[in-house]
Amino acid sequence: MHVTRWLRLPVIGTSIVASPALLRDYLIHAAVSSLAPGKLFNFELHGIDLADATLDGLPPELVARQPDLRRTLAWKHDALDTLLRKCRAAGARFVPLREAVTELGF
Numbered sequence: 001m002h003v004t005r006w007l008r009l010p011v012i013g014t015s016i017v018a019s020p021a022l023l024r025d026y027l028i029h030a031a032v033s034s035l036a037p038g039k040l041f042n043f044e045l046h047g048i049d050l051a052d053a054t055l056d057g058l059p060p061e062l063v064a065r066q067p068d069l070r071r072t073l074a075w076k077h078d079a080l081d082t083l084l085r086k087c088r089a090a091g092a093r094f095v096p097l098r099e100a101v102t103e104l105g106f
Contacts, residue, residue, distance in 0.1 A: 004030040013045035017076040018068035028083050032090045040100055
C-alpha cells in the first residue's frame with residue numbers, strides 16, 4: 001500500500017473515491033510524484049469502492065457506516081480515471097498481480 005510522504009495517508013481505493021476533490025487531488029499528486037521508472041505502485045481496490053448506494057439499492061444503515069457509499073458511481077469513476085491517467089502519464093506500468101509477484105521474486 002502506498003502512503004503519502006508526510007501525513008502518511010493511505011492511497012487506496014476507499015480514500016480516492018470517498019475524499020473531497022481537494023484531498024483526492026493531493027492523494028493522487030502524492031502517489032504520482034513518488035513513481036519512479038520501473039517501480040511498482042500497488043493500488044488496493046475493493047468491490048464496495050465501485051458500489052453506488054442508490055443504484056445498487058443498499059440499505060441506509062450501511063451507507064451511514066461507509067463514507068465511500070455517499071459518493072455516486074460517476075464520482076468514483078472520475079476519481080479512479082483521474083488517478084489511472086495521471087499514473088500512466090508519469091510512466092506507471094499496469095501489470096497483473098501474478099506478474100508483479102514474479103518481478104518482486106516471491
